[in-house]
Amino acid sequence: MEQLLDIKHLNVDFTLREKTLRAVRDVSLTLNKGERLGIVGESGAGKSVLGFSIINLISKPGKITGGEVMFEGEDISKYSYDEMRKIRGNKISIIFQDPMMTLNPVLTIGTQMKETILAHMDVSDKEAEAICLEKLKKVYIPSPEKRLKQYPHEFSGGMRQRIIIAISLLTDPSLIIADEPTTALDVTIQAEIMDLLLELCETDNMGLILITHDLAVVSEVTQRIAVLYAGRVVEIGPTEQIIGNPQHPYTQGLLKALPEMADGENRLNQIPGMMPSLFNMPDGCPFEPRCEEKKEHCTQTVPGLIELANGAQVACFAREGGK
Numbered sequence: 001m002e003q004l005l006d007i008k009h010l011n012v013d014f015t016l017r018e019k020t021l022r023a024v025r026d027v028s029l030t031l032n033k034g035e036r037l038g039i040v041g042e043s044g045a046g047k048s049v050l051g052f053s054i055i056n057l058i059s060k061p062g063k064i065t066g067g068e069v070m071f072e073g074e075d076i077s078k079y080s081y082d083e084m085r086k087i088r089g090n091k092i093s094i095i096f097q098d099p100m101m102t103l104n105p106v107l108t109i110g111t112q113m114k115e116t117i118l119a120h121m122d123v124s125d126k127e128a129e130a131i132c133l134e135k136l137k138k139v140y141i142p143s144p145e146k147r148l149k150q151y152p153h154e155f156s157g158g159m160r161q162r163i164i165i166a167i168s169l170l171t172d173p174s175l176i177i178a179d180e181p182t183t184a185l186d187v188t189i190q191a192e193i194m195d196l197l198l199e200l201c202e203t204d205n206m207g208l209i210l211i212t213h214d215l216a217v218v219s220e221v222t223q224r225i226a227v228l229y230a231g232r233v234v235e236i237g238p239t240e241q242i243i244g245n246p247q248h249p250y251t252q253g254l255l256k257a258l259p260e261m262a263d264g265e266n267r268l269n270q271i272p273g274m275m276p277s278l279f280n281m282p283d284g285c286p287f288e289p290r291c292e293e294k295k296e297h298c299t300q301t302v303p304g305l306i307e308l309a310n311g312a313q314v315a316c317f318a319r320e321g322g323k
């Protein structure tokens, strides 16, 4: 299978006054053409920073301090602002949780869509309009000709997110990075949007990186899942293995905390304790303070990812020897 993205040993830091917050630590992952990868983890785990660092869109004082982001064979992490503009919103599109991060409230949908097309493609105004209509139909927006003349506030939340998806498709990207794209929507609409994303990825062989704290959502849409904890990938593998046969104590804890896994009294089994401060990481395994399986050397060395027989990789000393 042809590789689309190859992230190697990526580090992202935020330097605030004298202190350094290590948001992403030694992350390596790959994505094949047309593959769908989920990135999950608690709030503050570094999911959004990782997603944005792929397209070098980290807000100051954030900076990629190490590693590579190989996209279609080139290290785009070293690209200049202008070089990156040709990739961002073109070959790689991003979908945010809040559609209003992308949409301008004072411009019609048609104007905004055409602006995006004309910024990246050498086409006439008429051709641009035809592309807009084609993409709106693709995301099942009824009466697209009429909708093009409307403003963002004239759409419901779910419809607005469909528009965002249509915008993200305008340049026929090979990769979409979606950061919590449905969290703000109600459950039924959430499912419709996820079905739509899945359908579009399949029909157009588009890669997808789906960032979410919702394990149920990723399990339906993605083929592989990476579990992030304190900026590190602690487990990565085929979706059915991560959901059905998790090996890292943190992944196991996340799954137990799912509402469907609630015990008889309907209580969630939250993982006790908190993620360590990214300003002051322990020397050993970042999960050690919360881990029920910890061993003596877990406080001394950070475990690296090891291959398991189930096709997953896990960073945990208790799994050495494989399963």
Ligand SMILES: Nc1ncnc2c1ncn2[C@@H]1O[C@H](COP(=O)(O)OP(=O)(O)OP(=O)(O)O)[C@@H](O)[C@H]1O
Pocket: 014, 021, 023, 041, 042, 043, 044, 045, 046, 047, 048, 049, 050, 059, 060, 061, 062, 213, 278
């Ligand atoms: N602009 C910034 N300045 C300083 N620190 C930041 C900035 N953006 C993110 N961080 C820090 O980086 C760490 C990772 O944040 P990130 O937003 O990636 O988490 P997340 O996993 O996406 O969480 P959530 O599920 O809440 O969206 C956090 O400790 C956060 O405080």
Ligand code: SF4
Pocket: 248, 249, 250, 285, 286, 287, 288, 289, 291, 292, 293, 294, 295, 298, 303, 315, 316, 317, 318, 319
């Ligand atoms: S390396 Fe040790 S502390 Fe970390 S998750 Fe595994 S057993 Fe727990």
Ligand SMILES: [Mg+2]
Pocket: 047, 048, 049, 179
């Ligand atoms: Mg986030």
